[in-house]
Amino acid sequence: MGKLYKFLKYFFITFWAVFVVAPFLWALTTSFKDFNSVNGGATYIPWVDFEPKLEGWRVLIKSPAKGGVDIIEPYFNSLFVTCTASLISIVLGTLSAYALSRFTFKAGFVKNNDITFFFISQRIMPPIVLSIPFFLFLGAINLLDSLIGLIVVYIVLLMPIAVWIMVDFFNKVPREIDETALIDGCNPYQAFFKVVLPNSIPGLIVAGMFCIIFGWIDFFFAFILTFTEVQLLPVKIVALNSSITPWWSLSASALVSVAPLIIVAFIVERYLSKGNLSGAIK
Amino acid sequence: MNLIAENLSYKLDEQFHLNEVSFNFKKGNIYTILGRTLSGKTTLLKTIAGLLTPDTGEMKFEDRDFLKVPVWERNIAMVYQQFINYPHLNVFENVAFPLKQRKIDNKKINVEVSKSLKSVGLEGYENRKIQELSGGQQQRVSLARSLVKNAKILLLDEPLVNLDYKLREQLREEFKNIFSQGLSKESIVVFSTTDPKEAMELNGEVIVLDEGKVLQVGLAKEIFENPKTLKVAEISNDPPMNILKANIGENKIKFEGIEIVLPEHLSIIKDKNFNLGIRASDIQLSDTGYDFEVELAEISGSETLLHLKRGNAKIITSIEEVMNFNIHDKVKINFNTKKVYAFNESGTLASSPFGGSYV
Numbered sequence: 001m002g003k004l005y006k007f008l009k010y011f012f013i014t015f016w017a018v019f020v021v022a023p024f025l026w027a028l029t030t031s032f033k034d035f036n037s038v039n040g041g042a043t044y045i046p047w048v049d050f051e052p053k054l055e056g057w058r059v060l061i062k063s064p065a066k067g068g069v070d071i072i073e074p075y076f077n078s079l080f081v082t083c084t085a086s087l088i089s090i091v092l093g094t095l096s097a098y099a100l101s102r103f104t105f106k107a108g109f110v111k112n113n114d115i116t117f118f119f120i121s122q123r124i125m126p127p128i129v130l131s132i133p134f135f136l137f138l139g140a141i142n143l144l145d146s147l148i149g150l151i152v153v154y155i156v157l158l159m160p161i162a163v164w165i166m167v168d169f170f171n172k173v174p175r176e177i178d179e180t181a182l183i184d185g186c187n188p189y190q191a192f193f194k195v196v197l198p199n200s201i202p203g204l205i206v207a208g209m210f211c212i213i214f215g216w217i218d219f220f221f222a223f224i225l226t227f228t229e230v231q232l233l234p235v236k237i238v239a240l241n242s243s244i245t246p247w248w249s250l251s252a253s254a255l256v257s258v259a260p261l262i263i264v265a266f267i268v269e270r271y272l273s274k275g276n277l278s279g280a281i282k
Numbered sequence: 283m284n285l286i287a288e289n290l291s292y293k294l295d296e297q298f299h300l301n302e303v304s305f306n307f308k309k310g311n312i313y314t315i316l317g318r319t320l321s322g323k324t325t326l327l328k329t330i331a332g333l334l335t336p337d338t339g340e341m342k343f344e345d346r347d348f349l350k351v352p353v354w355e356r357n358i359a360m361v362y363q364q365f366i367n368y369p370h371l372n373v374f375e376n377v378a379f380p381l382k383q384r385k386i387d388n389k390k391i392n393v394e395v396s397k398s399l400k401s402v403g404l405e406g407y408e409n410r411k412i413q414e415l416s417g418g419q420q421q422r423v424s425l426a427r428s429l430v431k432n433a434k435i436l437l438l439d440e441p442l443v444n445l446d447y448k449l450r451e452q453l454r455e456e457f458k459n460i461f462s463q464g465l466s467k468e469s470i471v472v473f474s475t476t477d478p479k480e481a482m483e484l485n486g487e488v489i490v491l492d493e494g495k496v497l498q499v500g501l502a503k504e505i506f507e508n509p510k511t512l513k514v515a516e517i518s519n520d521p522p523m524n525i526l527k528a529n530i531g532e533n534k535i536k537f538e539g540i541e542i543v544l545p546e547h548l549s550i551i552k553d554k555n556f557n558l559g560i561r562a563s564d565i566q567l568s569d570t571g572y573d574f575e576v577e578l579a580e581i582s583g584s585e586t587l588l589h590l591k592r593g594n595a596k597i598i599t600s601i602e603e604v605m606n607f608n609i610h611d612k613v614k615i616n617f618n619t620k621k622v623y624a625f626n627e628s629g630t631l632a633s634s635p636f637g638g639s640y641v
Contacts, residue, residue: 176366179333182353183360184427185383198370 024255031056031252038247056248060256069245071253074236078222079260081147081232082215085154090208092155093162094200098192100163101170102178119163122156130156131224138225145229153221158211165210169203170196202271209268213261233257283344284308285330285435285470290339292325292494299325300336301494309434310467312486314502315474318517322494323474324363327437330472332356343435356435359428363440365420367412367427373399374408376423380431398430401460418449429460438473442480447583454480478520482506490514508638512557512629521562521587523623524597528558535622538593540572545619550639551632559623562587565599571616579607590615 029044032052043049062068096119099105100112134153135144143149173196181191197204222232237253285307292300299322307313315323328334330341332353341348348356359380367376377398381391399405402422412420421441428436441457442450461471461484475481481488482502490497490505490513497517498510509515509523516522528537530551535542535558574590574597581587586601590613599615607613624632631640 174364174366176362176364177368179328179331179353180360180362180366180368180424182333183331183356183358184380184431185354187352187354190383195368195370199368 024258027251027254031248031255033248035246053248056246056252059246059249060252069236069240069249069253071233071236071256074231074233075256077147077230078216078233081150081154082212085151085158085215086208086211088151089155089158089162089211090204093159093207094166094197094204096159097163097166098170098196100167102175116163116167119160122160123164127157127220131220134221135224144225145227147230149225150222150230150232153225154215154218157218157221158215161210161214162207165207166200166203169200169207173199205271206268209264209271212264216260285341285343285348287330287341288339290326290329290336290341292322292329292334292336298322298494300329300339303339303491303494303496305489305496305499307435307470307472309470312461312471312473312484314481314484314486314488315472315491316476316478316481316488316505316517317474317491318476321491321517323476323491324439325494326491327360327439327472327474330435331358331360331437357431357433358435358437359431359433360437361421361424361428361439361441363443365417365424365444367420367423369412371412372408373404373410373412373415373423376412377426377430380427394430395426398426401429402426403456418445418453421445421453425460432469434469436469436471438471440474440476443476454483458484478506478518481518488518490517492517507636508631508634508640509623510631510640512559512625515559515623515625515631519561521598521600524560524562524565524599525625526558526560526595526597527555529555535619538595540592542617542619545622545635547620547635547637548622548624548633551624551626553626553632555627556632557625557627557629559625560597560617561621562598562600564618564621565597565615566618567601568614568616571614574613574615576607576609576611576613578609579605588613 025044029046029050030038032046032054033043033050034053034055037043037050037053040050046052059068060071063070100116103112105112105115134156138144138149138153141149143152177195177199178191181195182188186194217234219234219238222235223238226232226235234257237257240250240253242250286305288304290300290303291298301322303322303326305313315326317323325334329336332348332351335349343351368379371379374395377395378391381394386394395408396405399408402425404419404422404426407415407419412423415423421444425441428438442453445453457473471486473480473484473486485502487499488502488505489499492513498505498514505514505518509518512525516525526537528535530536530544530548531554533544535544535548537558572592574592576588577591577596578589579586580589581604584602584604586603586605586607588599588601588607590597590599621635623634626632631638633639
């Protein structure tokens with residue numbers, strides 16, 4: 001049984017890996033092809049099946065006037081909006097999460113868990129519910145079609161993720177560690193920054209990565225809340241038309257847009273499995 | 283210059299965790315808080331530390347209203363029953379943490395930390411990660427961190443309870459040494475435990491706590507010899523003192539068909555009905571004794587604990603050797619009548635073999 005089980009296990013793992021990787025491989029090879037290689041039938045192995053060319057990648061950085069698509073500006077817009085919103089969300093979210101984890105709040109029937117749920121409920125709602133309010137709200141404060149407006153909206157979307165992950169994380173950090181820090185002469189702020197935070201780095205990284213992922217992949221709000229001045233990468237890529245932009249450039253743009261997520265996935269994977277708290281409490 | 287508390291009460295969810303607790307701790311002494319689990323020991327220590335604010339009551343230390351001093355300015359040290367250390371720091375940094383917090387210069391910190399690590403037997407472990415240490419070593423690190431501060435009040439909350447048997451014995455010995463030489467005459471040590479043996483060995487003043495109430499305060503010997511009430515007798519003995527409903531007639535103690543000649547120290551009892559208290563160690567197996575039935579036999583270390591039954595009377599006895607018994611075996615036991623206690627029906631000590639009485 002053991003051998004068969006092992007065989008089946010690895011068979012399915014391999015099958016699934018191929019299944020997941022194949023589209024990326026396809027996009028990767030296509031991005032290095034030219035017109036003849038793309039239309040010349042199924043070819044996958046560079047230098048054997050076809051001669052790799054950089055033409056598809058060059059189109060991405062050329063300006064539209066020269067027949068390119070110029071995704072550099074949208075790319076950096078996306079990076080800037082995602083990173084700024086993620087950073088602010090992590091800072092605010094971590095502080096709120098610590099407060100929710102350690103102090104008792106009570107306002108009528110509203111208690112800590114209700115507040116935590118309020119944060120998370122922002123993500124339970126379908127995003128379309130928020131689209132009109134956001135549109136009117138940003139319009140009222142003149143932030144439609146601007147990077148700052150997008151950052152504000154993304155903070156609303158990302159902070160719940162940070163709060164959710166960090167509340168859970170802080171609840172696992174024993175309270176006695178904070179108490180010991182207080183006893184050892186730290187005031188509550190020092191206890192948080194010198195003791196609790198250094199022990200929460202894995203949680204911070206995971207929360208940060210999730211914020212970046214959800215910020216980066218958002219198309220809906222980036223599409224609704226911007227028009228001409230500002231364009232984010234997902235909107236730009238969707239706007240590319242295969243009858244104008246060649247397939248090899250589309251493939252290249254798809255690859256550059258998932259690249260940050262692949263990097264993030266590797267980092268998250270390392271930290272998700274690794275707890276740093278063993279030894280704090282037995 | 284003492285730590286004085288008056289009528290400290292702390293209630294959570296309508297339940298008293300501390301109920302009118304008062305004490306007067308003098309510098310240079312060890313105080314042991316003895317009580318069962320959930321008796322309020324940790325609550326009391328946290329109140330002294332300032333981590334909890336009592337609902338009512340006052341606490342004074344060095345002529346200051348101690349309740350108004352925030353935790354981080356109280357200059358106390360505390361060791362928890364869980365091994366609490368800073369997991370992101372190594373052993374040296376852990377012990378140095380409170381000193382760094384005081385902005386002491388590095389040379390002095392090095393000297394103090396090495397001294398402290400040496401006193402708990404951890405020299406050479408400076409660069410180890412906390413996670414690499416065994417439970418006993420982790421607890422030594424937190425002890426070293428508490429000692430390095432030279433705190434005026436050192437609180438130890440069941441520091442030995444999570445350690446295995448052998449380590450517990452070993453650390454308990456070391457505690458006595460550390461307390462006798464390491465601490466200055468300026469410190470108050472408060473040690474909480476559920477284990478009467480620990481309380482007796484530390485040989486300081488014992489505060490018996492139950493359901494948040496102080497039941498008795500006195501030297502360890504005094505508590506052992508003359509427990510004020512049935513509750514104290516139960517808490518301060520391990521296994522708990524056996525309590526049997528008995529009555530007196532014709533110069534005899536009678537219970538469950540057993541008649542024992544009244545020992546001299548019990549002749550002062552006036553009530554006919556009373557509670558007879560017998561320590562497990564004052565009961566022996568004897569061929570000429572009374573019949574009891576074995577309910578359970580536990581072997582613990584080199585002792586055997588026998589749970590016995592006769593009619594409604596249930597007793598526990600400890601035998602100083604390892605013996606095997608089956609359930610429902612019949613055994614014969616005898617009581618050392620010179621060592622029995624009498625508590626009257628309300629539960630206060632009526633007569634003890636050491637001459638105490640609280641009637």
